[in-house]
Amino acid sequence: MRKLNIGKLKGRYVVYWNDTEGVGDNIKKVRRRFRLNAKTKDEAWAEGGRVYDSQLALKGSKLTFEELVERYLKYLGDRKSATDIRNLWKSAGAQLGYYDPLKIDDEVISRYLDYRREHYYAKRGKEISNGSLHSEVNQIQTVLNFGKKKKLISEDPHKLSKPPKPRPKERWLTDDEIERLLSETVKTPHLHVAVILLLSTAGRIGAVLEITWDRVDFESRTIDLRVDDDGPRKGRAFVPMNVGANAILTEWKPMCDSDYVVEYKGGPIPSITNAFNKAVKRAGLKGVTPHVLRHTAAVHMVAAGHPMARVSQYLGHSSIAVTEKIYARFAPDHLRDEAASLDFIKGRSDLLLKALRQ
Numbered sequence: 001m002r003k004l005n006i007g008k009l010k011g012r013y014v015v016y017w018n019d020t021e022g023v024g025d026n027i028k029k030v031r032r033r034f035r036l037n038a039k040t041k042d043e044a045w046a047e048g049g050r051v052y053d054s055q056l057a058l059k060g061s062k063l064t065f066e067e068l069v070e071r072y073l074k075y076l077g078d079r080k081s082a083t084d085i086r087n088l089w090k091s092a093g094a095q096l097g098y099y100d101p102l103k104i105d106d107e108v109i110s111r112y113l114d115y116r117r118e119h120y121y122a123k124r125g126k127e128i129s130n131g132s133l134h135s136e137v138n139q140i141q142t143v144l145n146f147g148k149k150k151k152l153i154s155e156d157p158h159k160l161s162k163p164p165k166p167r168p169k170e171r172w173l174t175d176d177e178i179e180r181l182l183s184e185t186v187k188t189p190h191l192h193v194a195v196i197l198l199l200s201t202a203g204r205i206g207a208v209l210e211i212t213w214d215r216v217d218f219e220s221r222t223i224d225l226r227v228d229d230d231g232p233r234k235g236r237a238f239v240p241m242n243v244g245a246n247a248i249l250t251e252w253k254p255m256c257d258s259d260y261v262v263e264y265k266g267g268p269i270p271s272i273t274n275a276f277n278k279a280v281k282r283a284g285l286k287g288v289t290p291h292v293l294r295h296t297a298a299v300h301m302v303a304a305g306h307p308m309a310r311v312s313q314y315l316g317h318s319s320i321a322v323t324e325k326i327y328a329r330f331a332p333d334h335l336r337d338e339a340a341s342l343d344f345i346k347g348r349s350d351l352l353l354k355a356l357r358q
Helices: 041-062 065-076 080-096 106-124 130-149 175-185 189-201 205-209 243-255 273-282 290-303 308-315 320-330 336-341 349-357
Strands: 005-009 012-021 028-035 222-224 238-240
Touching (some): 028 041, 065 130, 080 106, 080 130, 080 205, 175 273, 189 273, 189 290, 308 320
Antiparallel strands (some): 005 012, 012 028, 222 238
16 A cells, blocks of 8 residues: 655655556556655644645546545544455555556456456465455445545446355354353353344444444433444444343443443454354354354344334345345245145145055
């Protein structure tokens, strides 16, 4: 990723960074350097940032994908999704960084995916999954869409085709498995709180780890998984707090030293993966990730007969169609009438059974 640098030249502060010029096979790296009026290094960093932004503005449509990624990371700040974009950059930067965002289309992505498959296999000796490639293209699209939304690019970016997403794993926890997991996580308080929240809110792990106490309303018994109007909202909802979650959080809050509900040693937790995996192993469970708990919550709601529209709202899905596609088969009366219409031996089953026994 491009980084600004502050230095001195003949007694004056300067800002400089590496850049590119040219197109296609004629692209070459160059260094950009500008003298500053700043008298201190702190002033130089501030002025250098303004100079850099002004140079981007002058480039207009020549803004590169690399520069767009930089802007998006700055916008995301310390959100968990910034880590995903940084990981994407490690794979895609060398291939896509120099592109004009508006030139990134299906042909460009197809070449990138070929590169990813080849290099992934060479490095690891196995094929990269379509699920991983699907996520990468989706992240590229997100960056491009951000550029248009923030008017950093002048036109709508191409809508990119993605590799087929694999079917979700058919894994959820039974009541007995939930009890076994909770019995193990209680030994690690912050993990126990996280698991309770994952199950009771049906939230994604990122949303749960980002919950702050100002979004937990004990009076109205609600939990707001949303961040703000501009923040991440995928799979995030405003949900009631059930009796169990209310009891746990009421006891937990006085023990906390930070604004975050799921905290450890007085601060937020970027990941519970290690502690969670250890608890899963102790509980004798297999194939269980934090996301399985969201799936578990959804399956239990649908199986209990709750209306699909309300389950969809609870999950924060963009539409009820998304919920029905994934979870309709778990509803107790799903397709019951259709099955009845195919009962061609209704009223004659006793006679047919008698014939079979002869």
